[in-house]
Amino acid sequence: MTDKLVKDRNHLSGIKMTNTVNIIDNGLIDIPMLQLLDEDGIQTDKNYALKLDKKTAVNIHYSMEYTRLLDDRMIGSQRQGRISFYLASRGEEAATVASAAALSELDMIMSQYREQGALVYRGYTTDQFMDQMFSNELDPNKGRQMPIHYGDKALNFMTISSPLGTQIPQASGYAYGQKMAGKQAITMCYFGEGAASEGDFHAGLNMAAVLNCPVIFFCRNNGYAISTPAEEQFAGDGIASRGIGYGVRTIRVDGNDVIAVYAATQHAREIALAENCPVLIEAMTYRLAAHSTSDDPSGYRSKDEEAKWQLKDPILRFAKWLDAKGWLDQAALDKFKEDTREQILSSLKRAEKVAINPIEDIIEDVYDTPPWHLQKQLTELKTHIQKYPQHYPKTSGRIK
Template sequence: MSTQANRAIHKPQFIRGDALQIPTYKVLKQDGNLYKNAQMPDIDEALAQRIYRAMARTRMLDERGLASQRQGRLSFYMQSTGEEAVTVGFAAALDDQDMIMAQYREQGALVYRGFTLDEFMNQLFSNAKDHGKGRQMPIHYGSSELHYMTISSPLATQIPQATGYAYGQKMAGDGHCTVAVFGEGAASEGDFHAALNMASVLKVPVIFLCRNNGYAISTPSSEQFAGDGIAPRALGYGMHTIRIDGNDILAVLEATREARKIAVEQNEPVLIEAMSYRLAAHSSSDDPSGYRSKKEEAKWRDKDPLERMKNWMIQQDWWSEEQDKELFEAERQLVMAAMKKAEKVPAPHPDEMITDVYDTPTPHLEQQLAELKGHIQRYPEVYPKAAAALGYKEGE
């Protein structure tokens, strides 16, 4: 039993839920200046430019991804506009061997680690070169080579998985950690609480990174929980916690570095709550005008994380407005070229549907595939791509 649990009192003393309010760690102002008494993290020009270029590519990827969905070229898309400092910044603070278990808005981490535009587009179009063989809906990326677990649609499933994976890392003693990224809405799932309790009890090297962007689809934070955000919850599980300005790239970088030290060197879990805002819709299927105002969005557009980092880099003489224009135009062209290339790649062969499920396809899967092929053969005009792959022609 803990020392605190043994401390006795002799009159009823209740502690209010709002008795403790966690401050927000900030380093960089929107104009590019540092806050008074803020310490500059260890970052050089090369790292700063790599981070900023990854943020810019992520934004262009999102811009063209949504436009393509609106054009009917993609079935679905999710943007991370306004949250790039979180999604790129935390990845920059990790070792490349650390495992990332993301939710579905962390494409910036993949960009930073080197996931190519071709790989992004192959997944979005579910073509034959897609690592997932076309079995996932768009934006469900994954890369074993880059230690990025494939995205799962259901909320919070990755949080307890991260605890388990980190336990394996602790047993292996390889000096690596796992980062589970999720939104504040996912923190309302039971998996969140089970994962944090298990991580604290087992003392594993895991970082729980909550991207608090203010909304769980259309539900504002004020209707999700009554407490002081997500960070205080970690205290109930006896773990380290910090709240940071998620639009401040330097705060994200430094906080994640320090969290990683605690996780790896002390084998203890850490919770980071990054305060940000989802400038875009929840997904291409969402219309945010139904639940938030343009005035609210404009307020947060003035806190654009890319603009903030650009202003700081210009002050360091590491960047210029001209370079900025050239970068975004170049990235836009690269994204469009990769998209056109991926569109021309054929869909996966129907036989791929049952590979990799078991070491050897089971009889019932083979039977189902045979029935599917028979159906396609009867109606080739309805499934032209699959029929072409199988060599079926209309009228045969």
């Protein structure tokens, strides 16, 4: 009877039998971290065949510099009350920009909210950033989203959604559709280690593994889920161990090492596309900025901790490597940064003067004709704004 069960049940095939009680603990799992640049920007393996040309490397560097300049300006703008909210990516630029650089333009990106660097690399313009953050009438979201909820169909960048982790099972489904349609493309799904505590993470990874979906799950493990440190979130070996548990190919990489992130993503994409399977990348990095403009990190981490990670700054680290290769033109970089600051400020001033969307837009784009109950609510909203105009911006009730 026992022999027949083992033979008939596929899930038992290949399992090694033992007559000893073995408990597998966390100490028996040893997942290494890929690192190709040390903290001084020196390549750790001179013989490593890196598939990164000068043009791509310089583009990655400039995209990271642009992202940081954009972040600094928009944090200041939020503090001035010009926008309501912002999320910076200081310290994590290598993880997002270098990974996006290793993709094809045909690959779909599903982002969490700290991947503006990926959009920068794909060519999202300063004006597009500003129109979205100021929720004006040029914003493709029509002002219905919070700032930093970008999306662009032309760039294959799915619009960001506020609820944490929703993009993970969506990425599995989208990648399954890519496979069924025979497309030579994959889906890249970004999220933080905090989002990996959501149920959507487990559903998404299991779905992708079982249905063989060509998707890369890219986890930015920056040490904190807002104010909760990683050791208070989980006891296992990071997020990488979960990929192994779900039968997903897994890579752990130094998330502050541009060339390691680029190489890992490049390799993951090749596997996902060739074998129609998911790959999990855990990028070990650190959030140097606050979680958002609503957060004060001094309440949960020390200045000494931040100072140690400042020394691992991915932009400075990569610049040293570029300089050693003779690929860094400092004069050109300084000019780029100066021009970028001026461009960002100019676009910001332009966007905040653009009119907001007509209030009628709030009930459109779902039904061909808005149903009576939505029209009734719109009328009530207009009446409310007219009754209490002192509590609303002057343009809140703009009529088409």
